[in-house]
Amino acid sequence: MSATWPSRSLAVRITCLFALIVCVVVGMVGASLYDATNRALSTRADYQLIGRVEHFRSLLHDMYTIKELEARPRLFETMLGDRQDVIIFRHTGVAPFINVNPENMPLPPLQAVAVTRPVTLEALYEGSRADGVRMRWVAAQAQIGESGELVEIIAAHVMTQEAHVLASYLLRVWITVIGAVLVTVLLAYWVSSRGLQPLTKMADKAAEITPSRMSTRLDVAQAPAELQRLAASFNAMLDRLATGYERLLQFSADLAHEVRTPIGVLIGETQVTLAHTRSEAEYRNVLESNLEELERLGRIAQNILFLAQADHETQQIERTRLDIHEELETISTYFEGIADERQITFDVTASGEMVANAIMCRRAISNVVVNAVRYAAPGTVVRLSGHADADGASIVVGNQGEVIAQAELPRLFDRFYRGDAARSEFTESSGLGLAIVQAIMRLHGGHASATCTRDGWIEFTLRFANP
Secondary structure: OOOOHHHOOHHHHHHHHHHHHHHHHHHHHHHHHHHHHHHHHHHHHHHHHHHHHHHHHHHHHHOOOHHHHHHOOHHHHOOOOOOOOEEEEEOOOOOOOEEEOOOOOOOOOOOOEOOOOOOOHHHOEEEEOOOOOEEEEEEEEEEEOOOOEEEEEEEEEEOHHHHHHHHHHHHHHHHHHHHHHHHHHHHHHHHHHHHOHHHHHHHHHHHOOOOOOOOOOOOOOOOOHHHHHHHHHHHHHHHHHHHHHHHHHHHHHHHHHHHHHHHHHHHHHHHHHHHOOOOHHHHHHHHHHHHHHHHHHHHHHHHHHHHHHHHOOOOOOOOEEEEHHHHHHHHHHHOHHHHHHOOOEEEEEEOOEEEEOHHHHHHHHHHHHHHHHHHOOOOOEEEEEEEEOOOEEEEEEEEEOOOOOOOOOHHHHOOOOOOOHHHHHHHOOOOOHHHHHHHHHHHOOOEEEEEEOOOOEEEEEEEEEOO
């Protein structure tokens, strides 16, 4: 089964297209030259026929009488251009007294040119022989000497020689077209194969890329100008894939670590409990402890599911108009209990309204506030501020804590990232809270960012874009 057109190689496609172009161009040139040659030969034959008739007119007027013409008919036969040509002399309505018509071709209806008028191309009549060869006819009146007697001259030229010339020329045109196509096919395939070698090298280089060799890149500088953009885009894609692959590996490792701890606790406590007979109170304590670990696993699974759905979210989320100050006051009131345990207070300054999904918005702000309370220095203030503008709304949550390096600030929103492992263990953080915040902000067409001053003042800014 032959390969379909889309599956053919680029070299074959280019070769076929070049061959088609050459065939069309050479064919058009050949057809144009053929038509020009045909016109030139026809015009030349027409003028020769007109010149012959005018010459006969002169001879009849200056040199011959009708009797002399009848006595010397072969004289006019020798003046014909071709042995198949026709020459007839006759009085109007009378049988011809000279009739040179080797093939006895019937006369077409002709209008003789008056003796006082010259013979022009408009007086010619187009005809054809039985085999399809073109003929040119003309009729003209001539005056015999000074007597004023008129005769009619009928002449015709069979374009046999011109037909042979055109047939030979047409054959040459076809030979030229076929030869040009064959030469073009060979040269185009050779040139295209050499020209596409950089693509082959790029494909070989790309084939070397594996999960264990993600650092391989295409050489942009050595690529042709037309392929440099492709090579650069391919390298950029590989960079994104490498980053995503590394993050996926890290995510898998972190997820295994997060899940392993509660599972280990569940297994250990269960094994210890089953080793000896326990009282009802002891069984209850174990079940309560296991329930806490199971709830922790449930929260991790729920958060991961939310992030997975957020990464592939395509539909528009439902939004409502929310009062910024009211939302921040509600959230600060909700977290006053855990804040009081660390002697932390809230300072809320906000105004305006924002358009957002109420549940997601509260979840994002709550995650940032919980993060601030967990890592704020005891006895400090957590500031919540917000304002609206023409493009959307901004929520800022700030707290005083330990200085965070500038290189670590963007990583705070990565999944399972924790800048301080000891504090994370103390606060039972899963490392997904800020990742969920960033996912919610992307769903709202906005973003989340973090800044830290040299004295440890940390601010998280949530930017909600208007729909």
